[in-house]
Amino acid sequence: MPSPTRAHCEDLDRGDPLGAFRAEFALADGLIYLDGHSLGPMPQAALARLHEAANVEWRRDLIGSWNSAGWFQQPYKLGAVLAPLIGAGADEVVVTDTTAINLFKVAACALALRPDRRIVVMEGSNFPTDNYIVQGLLGLVGRGLEIRFAEKPEVMAALDRDVAAVILTQVHYRTSHLLDMAAITRHAHDIGALAVWDLCHSAGIMPIDLNQAGADFAVGCTYKYLNGGPGSPAFIFAARRHHGRAIQPLTGWWGHAEPFAFDRDYRPATNVSQMLTGTQPILSMAAMEAGLEMAARADMGQVRDKAGQLGELLIGLIEARCGAFGFRLISPRAAAERGSHVAFDHPSGYPIVRALAQRGVIGDFRAPETIRFGLAPLYIRYVDVWDAVAALAEIMRTRAWDDPEFHRLEAVT
Amino acid sequence: MPSPTRAHCEDLDRGDPLGAFRAEFALADGLIYLDGHSLGPMPQAALARLHEAANVEWRRDLIGSWNSAGWFQQPYKLGAVLAPLIGAGADEVVVTDTTAINLFKVAACALALRPDRRIVVMEGSNFPTDNYIVQGLLGLVGRGLEIRFAEKPEVMAALDRDVAAVILTQVHYRTSHLLDMAAITRHAHDIGALAVWDLCHSAGIMPIDLNQAGADFAVGCTYKYLNGGPGSPAFIFAARRHHGRAIQPLTGWWGHAEPFAFDRDYRPATNVSQMLTGTQPILSMAAMEAGLEMAARADMGQVRDKAGQLGELLIGLIEARCGAFGFRLISPRAAAERGSHVAFDHPSGYPIVRALAQRGVIGDFRAPETIRFGLAPLYIRYVDVWDAVAALAEIMRTRAWDDPEFHRLEAVT
Numbered sequence: 153m154p155s156p157t158r159a160h161c162e163d164l165d166r167g168d169p170l171g172a173f174r175a176e177f178a179l180a181d182g183l184i185y186l187d188g189h190s191l192g193p194m195p196q197a198a199l200a201r202l203h204e205a206a207n208v209e210w211r212r213d214l215i216g217s218w219n220s221a222g223w224f225q226q227p228y229k230l231g232a233v234l235a236p237l238i239g240a241g242a243d244e245v246v247v248t249d250t251t252a253i254n255l256f257k258v259a260a261c262a263l264a265l266r267p268d269r270r271i272v273v274m275e276g277s278n279f280p281t282d283n284y285i286v287q288g289l290l291g292l293v294g295r296g297l298e299i300r301f302a303e304k305p306e307v308m309a310a311l312d313r314d315v316a317a318v319i320l321t322q323v324h325y326r327t328s329h330l331l332d333m334a335a336i337t338r339h340a341h342d343i344g345a346l347a348v349w350d351l352c353h354s355a356g357i358m359p360i361d362l363n364q365a366g367a368d369f370a371v372g373c374t375y376k377y378l379n380g381g382p383g384s385p386a387f388i389f390a391a392r393r394h395h396g397r398a399i400q401p402l403t404g405w406w407g408h409a410e411p412f413a414f415d416r417d418y419r420p421a422t423n424v425s426q427m428l429t430g431t432q433p434i435l436s437m438a439a440m441e442a443g444l445e446m447a448a449r450a451d452m453g454q455v456r457d458k459a460g461q462l463g464e465l466l467i468g469l470i471e472a473r474c475g476a477f478g479f480r481l482i483s484p485r486a487a488a489e490r491g492s493h494v495a496f497d498h499p500s501g502y503p504i505v506r507a508l509a510q511r512g513v514i515g516d517f518r519a520p521e522t523i524r525f526g527l528a529p530l531y532i533r534y535v536d537v538w539d540a541v542a543a544l545a546e547i548m549r550t551r552a553w554d555d556p557e558f559h560r561l562e563a564v565t
Numbered sequence: 566m567p568s569p570t571r572a573h574c575e576d577l578d579r580g581d582p583l584g585a586f587r588a589e590f591a592l593a594d595g596l597i598y599l600d601g602h603s604l605g606p607m608p609q610a611a612l613a614r615l616h617e618a619a620n621v622e623w624r625r626d627l628i629g630s631w632n633s634a635g636w637f638q639q640p641y642k643l644g645a646v647l648a649p650l651i652g653a654g655a656d657e658v659v660v661t662d663t664t665a666i667n668l669f670k671v672a673a674c675a676l677a678l679r680p681d682r683r684i685v686v687m688e689g690s691n692f693p694t695d696n697y698i699v700q701g702l703l704g705l706v707g708r709g710l711e712i713r714f715a716e717k718p719e720v721m722a723a724l725d726r727d728v729a730a731v732i733l734t735q736v737h738y739r740t741s742h743l744l745d746m747a748a749i750t751r752h753a754h755d756i757g758a759l760a761v762w763d764l765c766h767s768a769g770i771m772p773i774d775l776n777q778a779g780a781d782f783a784v785g786c787t788y789k790y791l792n793g794g795p796g797s798p799a800f801i802f803a804a805r806r807h808h809g810r811a812i813q814p815l816t817g818w819w820g821h822a823e824p825f826a827f828d829r830d831y832r833p834a835t836n837v838s839q840m841l842t843g844t845q846p847i848l849s850m851a852a853m854e855a856g857l858e859m860a861a862r863a864d865m866g867q868v869r870d871k872a873g874q875l876g877e878l879l880i881g882l883i884e885a886r887c888g889a890f891g892f893r894l895i896s897p898r899a900a901a902e903r904g905s906h907v908a909f910d911h912p913s914g915y916p917i918v919r920a921l922a923q924r925g926v927i928g929d930f931r932a933p934e935t936i937r938f939g940l941a942p943l944y945i946r947y948v949d950v951w952d953a954v955a956a957l958a959e960i961m962r963t964r965a966w967d968d969p970e971f972h973r974l975e976a977v978t
Contacts, residue, residue, distance in 0.1 A: 178624045187628045194624040206615050206852065210795055211591045211607040215600045215927065223795060250843030252817035253666060260705065276829045281818035281843060284831035288816030292673065292705055301829070375844070382623055382636060382847035403701030404665030405694035412932060416689045416714070418697035430663030430694060431788070434795035436846030439619065514628060519825060 155472040156465065158542075161534035164461070169454050173530040176446055177379075184513045184536045184543075188528035189325075189353060189493040192379030197442035205438030226437045227406075227428055231387060233444045234378075237452065238351060238370065239361030240389050246427050247437065251352055251373045251386040252281045253402065255319070257427060258369035258388060259286050261398035262317035262346040263293060269316035269345070276301035279325040282350055286319060304329055308339055315345040317368075322360070323353035323491030326522055328483040330354075330491055334365040341366060352376060355387075357459055357492035357529065359452040362389055369394070377492065377528055379443030384436050388427045396422030404429035450530060458529035460487030462537055463494045466525060469541040470496065477548040482522065493526040503558035507547045510558075513540045568885040569878065574947035577874070582867050586943040589859055590792075597926045597949045597956075601941035602738075602766060602906040605792030610855035618851030639850045640819075640841055644800060646857045647791075650865065651764060651783065652774030653802050659840050660850065664765055664786045664799040665694045666815065668732070670840060671782035671801060672699050674811035675730035675759040676706060678781075682729035682758070689714035692738040695763055699732060717742055721752055728758040730781075735773070736766035736904030739935055741896040743767075743904055747778040754779060765789060768800075770872055770905035770942065772865040775802055782807070790905065790941055792856030797849050801840045809835030817842035863943060871942035873900030875950055876907045879938060882954035883909065890961040895935065906939040916971035920960045923971075926953045 165171060178194045179185060185193055209217040217223055231245035238245070248254070259272070272286055283299065290297040302310035304324075311318065318340050323330050337347040349370040354360060356377030362370055370389035374380035390398070399420045405411045406428035409419040420426045464487055470479055479496040498504060498521055505517040515525045527537065547553050578584060591607045592598060598606055622630040630636055644658035651658070661667070672685070685699055696712065703710040715723035717737075724731065731753045736743050750760040762783040767773060769790030775783055783802035787793035803811070812833045818824045819841035822832040833839045877900055883892055892909040911917060911934055918930040928938045940950065960966050 180625065185627060191623075191628045191631075193627060194619070199619055199624070202615070202619050202848065206607070206612055206794070210604075211612070212593065214598060214606060215604045215929065216922075217795070218604075249662070249666070250817070250845075252819075252843035253662070253815060256815055279818075280821070280827050280829060280831075283829055284816045284818060284821060285842075287831045288814040291816075292814045294707070373844075381619070382630070383844045383850075384848075385846060386843075401701040401705045402666060402669055403697045403704075404663070405692075405697060406665075408693070408697060414693050414932065416693060416696060418693075418700045429698075430665035430799075431786075431796045432663075433798060433846035433849030435615065435797075435852050436849040437796075439848050509629075516628065519827065 155469060158535060158538045161465070161538040164534040168458065170450065170458055170529055173446065173450065174533065177531045179531060182512055184540050186513065186515045186525040186527065186532070186540060188531070189376055189524060189526035190516055191375055191382060192377060192443060192528065193531065194381070195379055195442035195446055198381060198439045201441055202435060202439040205435055223434050226434065227432060230437065230440060230444055231424070233448050234387055237360065237447055238355055238389060239363050241363070241392060244392055244424055245387055245389050246424050247374065247385050247387045247440070248428050248432055249385060251350070251371050252285050254371040254386050254388045255282055255285045255350065256289055257400035257402055258348055258371060258390065259289055259317065259319055260401045261369060261390070261394065262348050263289070263297065265346060265394070265398050266316035269314055270296045271298055271300045271314040271316060273300050273302055273307065273310045273315055273318040275303055275307065275320055277303060277324070277326070278321050279352070282319065282321060304331060307331070307336060311339055311343050311345060313343055315340070315343060317346040317348055319348040319350070321350040321352065325353055326482070326518055326524070327495055328353070328491040328493050330489050333367065337365045337367055353491050353493070356447045358456040363391070367391065374440055374444065378447050380440035381436060381443070384440040385432060390424055390427055395424060395426070396420070400427055402429040406430055446530065455529045459492040459527055460490070462527035462529065462532060462534065463487055463490055465534060465537045466494050466527065466541065469538065470544065473541055473545040474548050492528060493524050495522050495524045497521045498523060500553060502561070503553040503555070504547065506558035507553040507555070508543060511543045511547070513543045568882060571948060571951045574878070574951040577947040581871065583863065583871055583942055586859065586863065587946065590944045592944060595925055597953050599926065599928045599938040599940065599945070599953060601944070602789055602937060602939035603929055604788055604795060605790060605856060605941065606944065607794070608792055608855040608859055611794060611852045614854055615848060615852040618848055636847050639847065640845060643850065643853060643857055644837070646861050647800055650773065650860055651768055651802060652776050654776070654805060657805055657837055658800055658802050659837050660787065660798050660800045660853070661841050661845055662798060664763070664784050665698050667784040667799050667801045668695055668698045668763065669702055670813035670815055671761055671784060671803065672702050672730070672732055673814045674782060674803070674807065675761050676702070676710065678759060678807070678811050679729035682727055683709050684711055684713050684727040684729060686713050686715055686720065686723045686728055686731040688716055688720065688733055690716060690737070690739070691734050692765070695732065695734060717744060720744070720749060724752055724756050724758060726756055728753070728756060730759040730761055732761040732763070734763040734765065738766055739895070739931055739937070740908055741766070741904040741906050743902050746780065750778045750780055766904050769860045771869040776804070780804065787853055787857065791860050793853035794849060794856070797853040798845060803837055803840055808837060808839070809833070813840055815842045819843055859943065868942045872905040872940055873903070875940035875942065875945060875947065876900055876903055878947060878950045879907050879940065879954065882951065883957065886954055886958040887961050905941060906937050908935050908937045910934045911936060913966055915974070916966040916968070917960065919971035920966040920968070921956060924956045924960070926956045
């Protein structure tokens with residue numbers, strides 16, 4: 153198949169049913185932002201909402217805003233916006249705290265529900281904070297609990313009757329490989345284990361149906377494909393059947409059955425409120441609303457289709473135009489097996505990413521040699537992919553990346 | 566002593582060495598905001614800083630801001646601003662997460678440092694989230710750990726050689742009574758226990774010297790007297806001697822020795838970074854800077870003196886002008902034994918607070934019958950106290966509070 157032309161990409165953009173979303177983002181002209189898998193760009197509406205939260209709710213209305221502006225309700229309200237995006241009931245999701253802390257909560261729930269089992273199955277190559285958090289939890293709980301690490305092809309075989317829970321990330325942060333949530337959850341349940349899913353790299357880029365898959369718990373972040381803003385609070389899904397039965401152990405007053413009774417002793421809420429702990433960063437919560445609402449308006453089937461096509465375009469163009477320069481695709485070639493970013497290894501990955509950034513093409517780098525290109529379908533156009541690869545080809549052809557300036561290590565994100 | 570006149574209060578304001586701070590707050594004319602013990606008002610500088618974080622750092626500079634805008638450094642940078650306010654080294658404090666979550670971390674550290682002891686001493690009447698969090702932690706850890714509840718006069722006697730740690734709040738959220746941090750910490754150490762302090766109601770209103778007291782760990786919030794904004798992240802103090810030895814169990818990647826090495830297994834940082842877990846709400850962190858910096862510029866000795874005088878004025882005026890109406894002072898009468906709010910019980914506390922609010926005097930209510938008046942010295946004037954009591958006296962004299970409108974319960978903060 154011949155490599156597509158830029159004109160062909162323009163045609164694809166004209167026919168893109170998601171094309172109108174791009175104008176809702178505050179993206180600078182000329183910038184090709186392929187880093188939405190790390191930090192999504194600002195929705196135009198976020199700035200006005202943030203200003204209102206600061207200048208009206210905090211400045212003018214002060215403490216009264218806990219009621220009048222619905223600050224108390226923010227974790228639920230944002231959770232209800234998110235719920236249909238992940239196949240959950242509105243009463244099963246709250247937005248709160250960080251992914252890491254939320255994973256601690258739900259992993260503890262899963263272990264408490266399987267007190268006679270001592271193994272947690274995780275993917276060792278997963279984004280490390282998940283492993284670290286479970287290691288911290290197991291250290292605290294003791295009772296001989298251990299992690300059994302298994303990579304994607306080994307996960308199913310790792311599930312036996314010692315397993316209390318599988319804790320897995322649906323889309324891999326580095327390779328973008330997709331795990332089969334439904335099949336793994338079903339098998340986990342067959343052997344009597346629970347299934348906990350991290351949706352950090354999948355929420356907002358594909359249809360997700362936690363309840364249809366039978367998932368027990370899930371967590372995820374909102375600052376990647378949900379465009380919630382830097383460090384915007386994360387979410388928790390707890391399946392309704394576990395409410396009031398699985399008690400997460402970060403038992404702050406927001407999770408009490410009656411927070412304003414000021415009881416001396418903790419009594420867990422019997423609904424999803426129990427997943428809450430303390431007071432949330434309201435300004436960051438306010439800024440997040442616009443991104444969640446935009447994602448909720450998008451057709452996730454269309455988003456998934458476009459992500460696959462953008463990825464296919466990127467892979468094809470890089471292989472056609474940069475094939476001689478040593479890039480090695482580490483993402484699955486088949487769109488059905490990938491999330492919404494595409495990763496290549498290259499021994500000079502770091503200076504290449506820096507040289508691209510100088511030309512207005514923002515990808516990112518993960519040591520030791522992975523380049524990731526995020527292809528968020530709500531704002532990335534087919535021509536952006538074409539132009540990004542044109543810039544990459546130019547950088548490689550001229551060896552522009554081999555400049556001491558680009559080799560110098562900055563702190564990395 | 567005759568009750569002071571309003572003219573006398575005006576004189577006091579003219580002589581107030583802290584008087585200039587009030588203009589730095591965005592407080593509406595005519596509002597008397599006596600709720601800074603719950604949510605501090607907005608510093609003027611916060612709005613501009615927030616706008617820059619959103620509109621320049623997020624919108625324009627996107628992912629690059631993790632380095633260029635110092636987002637990675639925010640927990641340390643804000644911690645360093647806070648450190649002198651609480652008698653800590655800049656390398657002993659980070660701003661992160663919520664008070665409840667931070668208490669979980671440091672309580673776990675304290676228990677891990679005393680594995681042979683099984684008692685935690687806490688004040689049962691403390692703000693309940695502290696008790697709840699420790700109850701959750703003990704449930705997870707097991708090994709026969711228990712809380713021994715003791716009220717203020719009983720705390721010293723509750724310390725024996727079964728005690729692993731005392732976990733106490735320096736200023737009581739309801740009564741405003743002040744615990745003697747230095748004496749309790751010394752006695753805790755004498756019997757081989759650790760001392761953990763919650764500074765939620767004391768940071769920013771009095772000189773605090775954690776290191777001189779020998780405190781082991783401390784936590785606190787930043788949205789009360791530090792005016793950081795609604796739900797602004799909390800702080801942790803970990804004494805240098807415990808770094809690398811007491812490992813908090815919410816082991817996310819931000820607390821790893823090398824977060825960007827993407828190791829499979831957790832290796833704790835050997836400095837205060839280990840107290841961090843995950844990615845922080847950057848916009849809320851940005852809004853917080855102005856409040857912390859203002860508090861750091863204030864002379865905490867002067868702040869403490871003024872808080873005492875404001876409290877004395879309030880108590881004297883209420884007793885003189887509302888003495889017949891059944892208010893019962895539940896805060897210590899002596900300024901040296903109080904924090905910066907003053908609390909009265911009254912059987913009609915709730916409608917009274919509502920009626921005051923309608924007249925622009927914002928106090929707050931804690932069930933069943935406590936009215937709290939926060940007297941934050943950076944923006945409350947002596948005339949504000951005088952005018953607030955005048956409004957209260959009028960409400961009581963005319964029974965204006967006894968209106969069905971004010972009895973109707975709103976959700977409460």
